[in-house]
Amino acid sequence: MQPSAPVIELHDVYVMQDVNTVLQKVDFTLEKGEFAYLVGRTGSGKSSLLKTLYADLPLGSGAATVVGYALPKLDNDNVPYLRRKLGIIFQDFQLLFDRSVAENLTFVLKATGWKGKAKIQQRISEVLMRVGLAGAAGKMPHQLSGGEQQRVVIARALLNEPLLLLADEPTGNLDPDVADSIMRLFVEINNAGTAVLMATHNYQIIKQYPKRVLQCKDGQLLDSARAGIELS
Numbered sequence: 001m002q003p004s005a006p007v008i009e010l011h012d013v014y015v016m017q018d019v020n021t022v023l024q025k026v027d028f029t030l031e032k033g034e035f036a037y038l039v040g041r042t043g044s045g046k047s048s049l050l051k052t053l054y055a056d057l058p059l060g061s062g063a064a065t066v067v068g069y070a071l072p073k074l075d076n077d078n079v080p081y082l083r084r085k086l087g088i089i090f091q092d093f094q095l096l097f098d099r100s101v102a103e104n105l106t107f108v109l110k111a112t113g114w115k116g117k118a119k120i121q122q123r124i125s126e127v128l129m130r131v132g133l134a135g136a137a138g139k140m141p142h143q144l145s146g147g148e149q150q151r152v153v154i155a156r157a158l159l160n161e162p163l164l165l166l167a168d169e170p171t172g173n174l175d176p177d178v179a180d181s182i183m184r185l186f187v188e189i190n191n192a193g194t195a196v197l198m199a200t201h202n203y204q205i206i207k208q209y210p211k212r213v214l215q216c217k218d219g220q221l222l223d224s225a226r227a228g229i230e231l232s
């Protein structure tokens, strides 16, 4: 990937669920280190777009590059490499509740090719420190609050130093104070250079931390960087 290349580049993309078109003619670019919210009513296509970006849904048509990989129209061997460069924070990627925090993180590191106990332990300490959970390695997920569990999910997404974080409703089930602290963590991670695309319904957060907004509406993706989006 070119050092200055965007982390997401979509041209005339169709986002599909099976044979149904969810979004059409999607054109947008997310630059390195940029932050954008993804908004829209329930069922408008936010999750489908994010799933397309991490190659969980095949690309309907159009051209798409994410962190330097062209998205496949069918299954493709590059998907594991693409996923390694992405941090994914999604409802479908929850913690394994029968394993400790450290075991949850080790599982991902081993699956992505890490070897050596000392290196693995060090990386786990680093990411837990990064999310403010330095003492949590030995805990089981159920011993942590909802906000702390979400921090572990974020730590897991950071393990391989992604260029891009894709997050689907990361503050969804959290009370306002905790949601705010999670949002501040995302801002911090973004300020350190990781691009973020975050689907959210939380307009309070958007008001408090104003950024570019992409909106799924009537089968299209509107972009505040091109035209004003009225948030209701």
Ligand SMILES: Nc1ncnc2c1ncn2[C@@H]1O[C@H](COP(=O)(O)OP(=O)(O)OP(=O)(O)O)[C@@H](O)[C@H]1O
Residues within 6 Å of the ligand: 017, 018, 022, 040, 041, 042, 043, 044, 045, 046, 047, 048, 049, 216
């Ligand atoms: N697994 C699936 N199979 C078929 N259709 C689906 C599937 N998941 C979602 N859809 C459909 O795709 C469309 C977009 O759904 P999607 O989940 O992307 O919306 P969303 O904006 O993320 O909604 P929410 O805010 O509720 O999460 C909807 O019409 C939905 O019914």
